[in-house]
Amino acid sequence: MKTQEQLNYERIAEAIDYIKLNFKLQPNLDEVAAKINLSPFHFQRLFTDWAGVSPKKFLQYLSIEHAKAMLKEKSATLFDTAYETGLSGTGRLHDLFVNIEGMTPAEYRNGGAALSINYSFAESPFGDIIVASTSKGICFIAFADDKEIALGELKNQFPNADYHQFADVIHQNAMFIFRKDWSQLSDIKLHLKGTDFQLKVWDALLKIPVGGLNTYASIAQKINSPQASRAVGSAIGANPVSFLIPCHRVIRSSGETGQYHWGSTRKAAIIGWEACLIKNQASF
Template sequence: METYSQIDYNRIAQAIAYLKVNFKQQPSLDDVAEHVNLSPFHFQRMFKEWAGVTPKKFLQYLSIEYAKSILKDKQATLFDAAYETGLSGTSRLHDLFINIEGMTPGEFKNGGEQLTINYSYAESPFGSLIVASTGKGICYMAFADDQNEALEALKNNFPNAQYHQLLDMIQQNALYIFTQDWSRINEIKLHLKGTAFQLKVWETLLKVPIGGLSTYATIAASINNPKASRAVGSAVGDNPVAFLIPCHRVIKSTGEFGQYHWGSSRKTAIIGWEAAKTTLGKV
């Protein structure tokens, strides 16, 4: 059964998909509201509650020209600036730090038989989530449009681990990232299974500030492997932690948003939401 949050997100997602296809025509509020079967007044109110800006303003954040301008303005100094600020302040979520600890071979030997994993389901502005943790940190987060499928995907990563459906403090702390009260977030630790190359790419993604965008080529250059754009793309696609590791901020060099493991409309929604929040000075 869909929750009210999921129903609202689905309507917003439909609206965003419509805007994404038709942004060159600059559709009116009435056009978009009619597309999602809501009155203009109700749709405007719902959209502003979700994004913090009007649909008209949000439309600006969906255009390819906007993406190109962000890349042009920030690409050259993106990683240096993020590093110099310690990934904090307005370029990140206040004093939020996210650190990755790679699993040892023993921790995921034989399908994770030495791991005990807690998991739970939660709501976000972009739909339902499954989030899982070991005693050392978040090991998995994914959008869970179907809870059974999401759980099976988690178990495929660690088929021999011991599982408990339990919301623990590690998960709760990470989920604060979707609220406006980021002062409640402590340091978020991720406990991830990945190759040395994948972990390096995921750590680099954490340096892309909220409201910022990067490209596969830029990520490859930043890890001193400029010819590895294709391998970077694979590592980005294999990211096991939705949103916390911001693979949604990597787009094509043309400025087009491209594909996303959890759906291109969801990627567009997240990019627009982050851009709106940054512009409004809420981060």
């Protein structure tokens, strides 16, 4: 049975879908509320509780023109990070990552043989997730709309590993990422299976601050491969750790949010949620 949080997210996702399709018309509160069969009052309250701002403000954060404006703020660096306010201290999320440790050649080649992997399912503001770790750190996070499929994707990554369904301390610490107060986060380590090029791309993603947006071209420049935008896109699509490695912060140079392995609606919701978080933090 779905939790109330899951049901609320589904309603919010439906509203975001409608807003994305009709943002040029700037739909009002009554119109969006009617599309998800809620009263305007109930929809306003539900949406504000979930995102921290009103539907009208959230619409502004999701609009293409807003994304373009963010990018143009740093035009001198060719679409580099746009919104640099960030959070103080540990709020700058990439500072929490001590390193990315790649699998050894043997681990990579043998599909995780001799690795012991703990995995668990948890709730997030954007739906259920699966999180997995080795003794060295987080190795996999994915949104789990279907838990069996999500577990299958994990096992495809490491077909020869030994699996245990257990929420260890590494999992519990990583889950603080979905709280609006990130002061409880400790250092997070990642233990990933990827090529040297993929690891470089994923490391570059960690350096995009909360509320920031980059393009595929700007990531290619950051890793000194300015002609490799297409390869960068492939590496981003292969990201094994959703949200923690923020591939959702990479958009098209046109300002459109673009595709996302776990759904473009979810990507738009995360971008808007983070923008709201930064806005709210800046007001204190």
